[in-house]
Every structure is written in structure tokens, then in C-alpha cells.
């Protein structure tokens with residue numbers, strides 16, 4: 001289970017990349033698919049609109065053509081009634097007049113169905129047309145209405161024609177025959193030829209009952225045939241509409257629009273081939289697919305390159321992590337703590353080494369920079385941050401600082417903190433810094449012990465001569481920097497000390513030295529500096545003190561010692577001290593000049609009888 005989770009986590013960047021590329025390709029192809037669908041639907045609806053408009057226009061044109069024919073029919077019928085003898089000439093007149101618009105033939109059928117007149121040729125033998133539908137319709141009908149026949153093959157002309165007929169009545173309104181105006185089906189589609197229709201377009205004029213009067217193109221295939229089951233047929237059919245189907249004549253699938261010419265019970269149907277309608281869609285689809293494939297390949301390529309880069313980065317990161325782990329382990333084993341500081345986020349990863357060093361459990365210290373800051377000794381903080389900043393600014397190649405850190409038990413440990421910035425931004429600002437914490441408490445203790453030994457007199461625990469002179473030099477430097485300030489130097493020498501040694505022994509002599517040191521320490525201020533210059537001779541530096549103040553202090557010291565004899569068992573040994581004092585002058589070239597003046601004053605004090613202080617103001 002854990003192994004599976006680890007594998008998924010390890011592979012998650014690849015998985016994410018794969019998902020992103022997959023998603024982008026899916027989005028791309030979905031967009032292509034939807035846009036193609038939209039184009040297809042748009043083309044279809046645009047064709048529907050175009051076809052409906054064309055059906056309307058053609059319908060109007062057919063209506064007007066039929067009206068022209070009907071007018072001619074009425075006119076000729078009128079003429080036949082009045083002048084049957086001149087009828088042939090009248091027909092020829094009208095044929096000549098209308099020949100450009102309308103080529104037609106005229107026939108008159110008598111009430112018995114026998115052909116009485118034909119503009120083609122007068123029949124030599126009687127021709128019986130009583131079986132023809134256009135005759136029988138008027139024979140049984142009692143109304144004067146135009147009848148349009150389905151195309152018929154003329155018995156005389158041997159040509160296909162459509163018969164436009166009206167009944168003829170005699171003076172008594174009795175049926176007297178039928179006048180027939182034959183028109184070539186071409187009359188209906190002559191107009192379409194002049195229009196630039198798309199390839200595979202088809203236009204038909206039909207009777208409501210389905211018989212095709214004219215069709216373009218290929219008029220021949222449809223003549224004498226009927227269309228069946230079309231949505232515009234039947235009593236409930238709408239005035240206009242569209243439908244889609246495979247042509248029964250040429251097998252081409254088309255989108256059709258129809259328009260009814262109700263007055264004449266005719267229909268105009270116009271269709272565009274589905275292939276033609278969707279031809280631009282096919283081209284667009286090919287272009288889109290090519291672009292889609294190209295973009296998909298591009299995405300896959302980008303994904304592949306990203307995959308390689310990610311893999312390289314992961315390998316580099318893994319190697320780095322391994323290296324880091326190696327040195328971390330090595331340093332931890334050496335007893336050091338390791339830290340890794342994300343400077344911008346103020347987050348630090350502290351290894352367990354540092355936490356253990358301070359007595360904490362690993363989980364007791366978090367990853368905030370504050371975890372470190374709040375534990376650093378306040379006196380060490382300023383210097384520590386100064387060292388950090390100097391390294392940040394590039395002033396130092398490495399960061400190193402010794403500071404105290406508070407432990408869990410409240411005690412302090414000296415830590416040697418070392419590190420360096422390993423990552424900076426383009427402006428050189430630090431981003432990441434790593435380093436170590438080493439516990440140097442014992443070394444510090446030893447240093448302090450050694451320092452104490454090197455600077456302190458073992459018997460009295462006052463500063464030794466070297467350290468006292470060092471301090472005196474510092475004070476002289478300060479006086480020289482600030483000439484208005486004061487400082488006084490005292491040289492104190494126990495009186496007749498040899499006698500104490502000689503009388504009570506060396507140990508009592510030592511006790512006397514300690515006794516005076518204790519008294520001196522109790523009398524001096526915190527800021528004063530005390531030293532044993534050698535034997536029974538002591539030095540005192542009174543900072544910020546002029547000679548008159550120093551004299552008072554010296555007198556007080558003499559009195560105090562005089563009034564505090566050394567107690568050894570039952571013995572009470574009186575001890576006195578002589579003091580020579582002078583002021584530290586900014587004109588002194590070195591401390592020896594001041595010490596010499598004090599020594600002279602001490603000599604004078606001894607000479608004057610001891611147990612006193614003498615000032616040398618030269």
C-alpha cells in the first residue's frame with residue numbers, strides 16, 4: 001500500500017503533465033468538433049433559408065407564367081366563339097407575338113371529343129380525343145376553370161406537352177368542347193437555365209396530386225412520372241416547408257424546399273444536394289483536422305520536452321537531496337546540528353542535532369526562524385545579526401558567529417554557528433542559506449579558565465600586573481580621546497610586610513595580602529579596576545575620578561585597613577598601607593609616566609611615616 005502511494009507520489013509530476021496534455025488535446029478536439037458541428041448546422045439552415053426563398057421566387061414566376069397562358073387561352077376561346085373561320089390566322093398571330101416568351105400549340109376539341117382544330121396540321125381523318133383526361137374533366141365539370149394536365153405525348157406532334165384547357169360553351173351555355181393550349185414542359189424551366197444554381201440542384205413543378213410537369217435538370221427522366229409520399233402532398237400539407245430525401249430519379253440525396261401555388265393546385269420544389277451543401281464543411285473539416293493534428297503533435301512535443309526537463313530536474317533534485325542527506329548524516333554523526341534556512345519565507349529546517357543539543361525533543365521545535373531567534377542570548381543577538389548581514393551583503397565569504405543559546409532547562413550553551421548562502425536571486429538577494437550548529441560550551445569554559453589564569457593573580461584573585469597595565473593603557477587611550485574626563489591611579493604598598501612574614505610566617509603574610517584584597521574589593525566601585533602589581537604592592541584605577549576624590553578614597557582605605565586588623569586564631573595583627581596617587585593625564589605618553597608619579601608619591605608616604613596617602617600632582 002505504502003509502496004503504491006510512494007510510486008504515485010514519485011510519478012505524480014509525470015501523471016500531472018500527462019493529464020494536462022491530455023486535457024488540452026481533449027479541449028482542442030472538443031472545440032474543433034463543436035465548431036464543425038456549428039458550421040454544419042449553419043450551412044444546413046442557410047441552405048434551408050436560400051431554398052425557401054428560391055421556392056417562393058420560382059413559385060411567383062410559375063404563377064405569372066400560368067396566368068399568361070390562361071389569358072392567352074381566354075383570349076383565343078373568345079376569338080373561336082366569334083370567328084372560328086379566322087381562328088387559324090388569329091392563333092398564328094399570337095404565336096408570332098409570344099414566340100419569345102411562350103411557344104404553344106392550340107387545339108379545339110368538339111363536344112363529342114373529335115379534334116376540330118389544330119395549329120399543327122389539320123387532321124385528314126377525324127381524331128378522337130374524348131378519352132383524354134383534359135377533355136373528360138371539362139365534360140363532367142360544370143364550371144369554367146383552367147385545367148392543367150399532366151405531361152402527355154402528343155398523338156400528332158409526338159412531343160411531350162402540358163395541356164392548359166378551358167371549356168367552351170355555346171350561346172345557351174351548353175358544353176361545346178374544349179380549347180387546348182399545349183405548352184412544352186420546357187416553358188417552366190427556361191427561366192432556371194438563366195440562373196446560376198449549384199451543381200446537383202433540382203427544380204420541379206408538380207401538380208398537387210404528384211405528377212411532375214417539369215423538372216430541371218434532366219427533364220426527360222421525370223416526364224410522365226409522379227412523385228410519391230412527399231410532405232407537400234395531401235390535403236393537410238402546409239403552404240411551404242423543407243424536407244430531405246433521396247431523389248427517386250437520380251438517387252441524389254437533397255434538401256428540398258417547396259412552395260404551393262394554391263390557385264392552380266401546383267407545387268414548386270427546389271432541392272440542393274446534401275453533398276453540395278456540406279462541401280464547404282468538408283473542406284473546413286479537412287483544414288480543422290490538419291490544424292488539430294498539428295497542434296496535438298505540438299502539444300505532445302511540448303509535453304515531451306517538459307517531461308524530459310522535469311525528469312532532469314527531478315534527477316538533479318534527487319542527487320542534491322542525496323548529497324545533502326549524506327553531509328547532513330555526516331555532520332549529525334559528528335555531533336553537529338544542521339540548519340537549512342529559506343530566507344524569503346523565514347522558515348528554517350533544524351536537524352535533530354541542534355534540538356537535542358539544547359535538550360529538546362525533535363517535535364518540540366518547529367520550523368520558524370523565531371525558534372532560533374527567541375533562544376539566542378540578548379547580548380549576543382546584535383553581533384550575530386551583524387555577522388549574518390555582512391555575509392548576506394557579500395562582505396564575508398562565510399558566516400561564522402559564536403553565541404549563547406538558552407537550553408530547555410534554562411541554562412545557556414555556547415554555539416558556534418557557521419554557514420553560507422547557497423542560492424541567491426538575480427539581484428543577489430539571498431534565498432537559501434545552510435549551516436551547522438556546534439556546541440562549543442566546554443571550549444568556551446576552558447578559554448574562560450585560561451583567560452582567568454592568564455589575567456588573574458592566583459592568591460588575591462585580583463588582576464595581575466600585565467592585565468592591570470593593559471586596562472590602564474585602555475583608560476589612557478580613552479582619556480586621550482576625551483581629554484575632559486578624569487581618572488586616577490593609586491599605588492598601595494602594605495607597610496612593614498616583611499616583618500609580618502618574619503614574625504608570623506609566610507602563610508600569615510599571604511592571609512594579610514588576601515585580607516587587604518578583600519577590603520579593597522569591598523571599598524572600590526564596580527567601575528574601578530584593581531590589580532596586584534607584585535609582592536605586597538597593589539594598583540587601583542579609579543575611572544571618572546579626579547585626584548581630590550581619589551585622595552578621599554585613599555584616606556578612607558587607609559583608615560579602613562587600620563581599623564581592620566588581620567585575625568589569625570587568637571591573634572589580631574594590625575596592618576597599615578601607604579598609598580601614592582596621581583591623575584592619569586592626557587599628556588602622558590604612556591602609563592609608565594603615571595605609574596612613576598604614583599610611585600614617587602608612595603615613596604613620599606613611606607618617608608613621611610607610612611599609613612597615609614600622598615598625592616603627586618605634577
Ligand SMILES: Nc1nc2c(ncn2[C@@H]2O[C@H](COP(=O)(O)OP(=O)(O)OP(=O)(O)O)[C@@H](O)[C@H]2O)c(=O)[nH]1
Nearest residue numbers: 493494495496497498499501506507509510535536
Ligand atoms: N607572604 C608573602 N610574602 C611576600 C610575598 N611577596 C613578597 N613578599 C615579601 O614581602 C616583603 C617585602 O618587604 P620589603 O620590600 O622590605 O618591604 P616592607 O617590609 O613592607 O617595608 P616597607 O615597604 O618599607 O614598609 C619581602 O620579605 C618579600 O619576601 C608573597 O606573595 N607572600
